Amino acid sequence: MPVSPTENVIRFGLFELDLKSWQLRKNGSRIRISQQPVQVLAQLLERPGEVVTREALRQRLWPPDTFVDFDHGLNKSVQKLRDALGDSAESPRFIETIPRVGYRFIAPVTRGAQLGTSEPDEQTANHIPVEPISDQSTLVSQTKSRTNAGWLWLAACVAMLLVGAGWMAHRKQGRDGKMAPIHSLAVLPLNNLSGDHEQDYFADGMTDELTTMLAKDSTLRIVSRTSAMQYKGASRPLPEIAQALGVDGVVEGSVERSGDKVHMTLQLIQGSSDTHVWADSYDGNTNNVGSLPEEAAMAIAKKTNSAVAERAPMRYVNPEAHDAYLRGEHFWYSENGNEKAKIYFQKAVELQPDYAAGWLGLSQYYGGGMLDGHLNPKEGLAPMEAAAQKAVELDGSFPDAHIALCGSTFFKEHDWARADRECVRAIELDPRYSSAYHMRARIFAAVNRHEEGIAQEKIATELSPSGYEWGLARSYLWARKYDLGIANARLRLESSPRNAHTLETLAALYRCKGMYKEAAQAWADTFSARGDEVSAASVRRAFAEGGYPAVVRWKLADLKKQSMQRYVSPVLFALEHAQLQQREETLSSLEEAYAARDPLLLWVQNDPAYDFVHSDERYRAIIKGMGLPPAY
Incomplete structure (x- = not known):
């Protein structure tokens, strides 16, 4: 109107x-x-x-x-x-x-x-x-100022401004105890006050557990660990952080462990006004440390009038198993820490066989290793599935466990419909669980339902803008919508210029579009973001001497060098051979991957590098054997 x-x-x-x-x-x-x-x-x-x-x-x-x-x-x-x-x-x-x-x-x-x-x-x-x-x-x-306004009008304006300023000061100081309601929270990484950097894992783990408990015990929307962890050690004002994360409130604090004693201090800040809402401290020992985040979460939920009507009783967790799990989580999120993560997750379930979180960690380790191309599927598929099933059996209300079971079902059985049902179940348990939509986008891309995949990734991005910064660009890549993907990746890099996942996705987008100079530069930037300046310099030198084919040959040689020390997926080799139009090497690598049921094969149809073998019966037999709808 x-x-x-x-x-x-x-x-x-x-x-x-x-x-x-x-x-x-x-x-x-x-x-x-x-x-x-x-x-x-x-x-x-x-x-x-x-x-x-x-x-x-x-x-x-x-x-x-x-x-x-x-x-x-x-x-x-x-x-x-x-x-x-x-x-x-x-x-x-x-x-x-x-x-x-x-x-x-x-x-x-x-x-x-x-x-x-x-x-x-x-x-x-x-x-x-x-x-x-x-x-x-x-x-x-x-x-x-309105120069033509009368003194009466000016006086009225001044009075209104003074009243407004007084009201804002009154609200800022919280003199009447009232403030804007809090519907969403971010738990910032707790400071480690133990005086020992070896205890960083413990502070990060307590942060994660407080985040998880708040999600379970309150109706608040809780920002993901990935989004909040980027502010570890940040000196920015809390209102700025709250605005950047899109939350009403921020929880910050510290944790100190000395011997078997644990002391945790927390405070809740109203984001927009930087007003102190609540603060408390908690003391425990290694036998009951797992109860501290639960107790704090309940207090915060009550203070924000967001406590759930019914909550499941907290399960007993063996203190040693709990500590092993925290160490595993720390290494899981660390660069090149997967093998250490496995050791601690395995220790956690050995100490307490009914520890659902420990089994989930193990399943994530196996799935992540195979998707990175550094874990042999013959060694990873079966234990990934067993660990995921165990996690769901022990705690069916755990959305992450259903995502783990979704992944193992899709990777091992190629049963995308059953895998998708696990994603849907995770969404039913938590409609704002961005990882579930992210996983559905992967599934839809593999079965050539790209518009649905893009739609799912958009929902994941809306729910957690910092969670999977490269997710939507990758969905565009798989759908062969390169211009959209490049625009999205560039936008993401404006706020996170050294995100290696986004840079690697951008390199693939440039390569598929035929922008080889830009692709080579994006690959060099990817290595730099990972702290590998030697490889970054090698990529730049290879392109200067022989163009993009020289970069591909360097990457192929680098993969062969890596394979002398650890497992490297045949699919990674196949992609480089395909870019060089080496038919026999490409097909042989794909057949080797198929024999091992390599999960990375699920998305080969989305890459134009393989288009030159689409008419080959050996290639078609692989696609048919995986039960995927053909894209040729």
Whole structure:
């Protein structure tokens, strides 16, 4: 419905949108934001409380004759808008995402004449900056006094500002004990105060367990470990971190272990106001240390009025098994720490055979090793499946366990329908569990249902923007939508320029599109991000001397060198041979992988490097044997 000239200002919360000057303001101060996000906001404010479809936004904002990656453009605009409003997709206060449909503005809205705010000059009214300022938490005020207003009007404005400032100070200090409700939390990595870096694993493990317990014992939306861990040791202000993670509150603290004594101190901070909400300390010993995160999670849930009505009783965990599991988790998330992780996960289940988390860790170790191409499937498939089944039997309410069983079923049996049911079960247990959507995207890509795979990865990205930064770009890669993939990867690298997974995906996207110079540079950047400057220099030198084929030959030689020391998947060899159009070597490597039931074979049809063997009966026999729908 068109807005009349007398209703050109729309207010919601502390914000207002002036439809005449296209300015977004907070408490009278202008927020610098580019034009497209403001236009998206205007469309949502036209129909508050109603769903505005993505297609409707496309028709209004992107003319039919405009060539643009609409999904990428709209997602980026909505994210910029949420950043400006301090909002989040996971716990929205203003803009609610309706997955695969559109968006809905959910906050109360009022319209009316502008009160006590500035009148934009001609330049401001006709120009909205193209790019937002780098620090979105800094709000730039460009208001001017109305020179033609009377003293009475000026006095009224001053009075309103003073009242507003007093109310904000009152809220900041929490004098009446009231503040904005907390619906979402991030648990920042706890500081290790033991004075011994060998205890870092313990502090990280207690952080993980507190995160897990909060997810179980409260209705709060809890940010994933992957997203929060990037702020380990960060010195940024908590409001900035809360805004970046899209949460209302932040839990921070420390843990100290001395001998068999453990002391944990925590505090809960309201993100937007940096207000102290709650703080407490917990003491225990090595026999009951596992109960400390549970006790703290219950206290936080009660303080935020988010405690679940019914909670399962906490299971007994052998202290030694618990410590072994924490060490395994630490190495699992460390670079090149998989083998040490296996040792500790194995120790955990040996000490306590009914420890579901330990079995889950083992299953993840085997699955991750095979997907990395560094674990022989003949040694990994059976134990991965057994560990996943054991984890589900011991704790069927554990979403991660169902994802592990999904992976083992798909990798070992190639039964994608049964594997997908495990993903769906994980989503039923936790609809905001991003890893489940991420795994479904993998499955759909393998069976050539690429649009569905992309849709699932978009949901995963919406739920956990920092969880799988390379996920959507990889889905575009598998769907052979290289331009979209390149744009998405570049966008992700703006905030995480040294993410090796994203850089490796970008290298593959460039290579598939025929942009070989860029592919070589992305591969060099990948090695640099992993701390391997020798290989980075080798890639650059190979390209300078012989172009991209020389890079492929160097990678092939490097794989052969690695295989002298450890297992290397035949699929990794096959890909390099395929890029060199070496038919016999390519087919022989693929057949070797098929004999071992190598999971990496599941996605070979998605890579154009293999197109030259699609007509070969040996290749077709492999695809048929895996039960995959042919893409040739």
